Amino acid sequence: MLYIFDKDGTLVQDVDGKRPPNTLDEQKPFPDVLPKCQALIAEGHLLAVASNQGGVAFGLMTAEQAHMLVQHITTYIGATTYAVCVTHPNGKTKSARRESRFRKPSGGMIEYLMDAFGVSKADTVYIGDMDSDQQAAEAAGVAFEWAKDFFGREA
Numbered sequence: 001m002l003y004i005f006d007k008d009g010t011l012v013q014d015v016d017g018k019r020p021p022n023t024l025d026e027q028k029p030f031p032d033v034l035p036k037c038q039a040l041i042a043e044g045h046l047l048a049v050a051s052n053q054g055g056v057a058f059g060l061m062t063a064e065q066a067h068m069l070v071q072h073i074t075t076y077i078g079a080t081t082y083a084v085c086v087t088h089p090n091g092k093t094k095s096a097r098r099e100s101r102f103r104k105p106s107g108g109m110i111e112y113l114m115d116a117f118g119v120s121k122a123d124t125v126y127i128g129d130m131d132s133d134q135q136a137a138e139a140a141g142v143a144f145e146w147a148k149d150f151f152g153r154e155a
């Protein structure tokens with residue numbers, strides 16, 4: 001199976017329970033993430049990350065910083081690769097203020113990753129913590145699991 005993970009609120013904890021991290025210092029993985037991902041890899045599964053980083057469109061960080069954050073958690077969990085979308089339709093930065101077929105709730109990042117691995121919809125699961133994650137999985141035609149269920153977290 002190909003397991004594709006959302007980043008913020010799924011693999012890493014919100015800062016002060018409120019907002020996604022904007023720096024590496026702020027990026028703290030949930031403690032249950034590493035053992036679960038290591039077990040999946042040991043079972044022969046493929047792992048990837050697909051993350052909206054709309055904060056770039058609001059000037060909260062650069063695209064390079066966003067990629068660095070996603071790349072860091074990708075390496076941490078032992079995933080092979082990742083996809084990122086930094087646009088936002090209401091963003092302040094003119095160059096990144098737009099909708100994108102890659103931005104969740106669209107399915108573009110999941111579709112890209114399935115093609116990057118050559119894996120079918122039936123063999124792909126997306127794991128996330130928001131309605132837009134569920135919608136992205138549905139748009140891409142793949143199964144969805146809530147992060148709290150997948151990692152067995154308290155509600």
Ligand SMILES: [Mg+2]
Nearest residue numbers: 006008009129
């Ligand atoms: Mg999330």
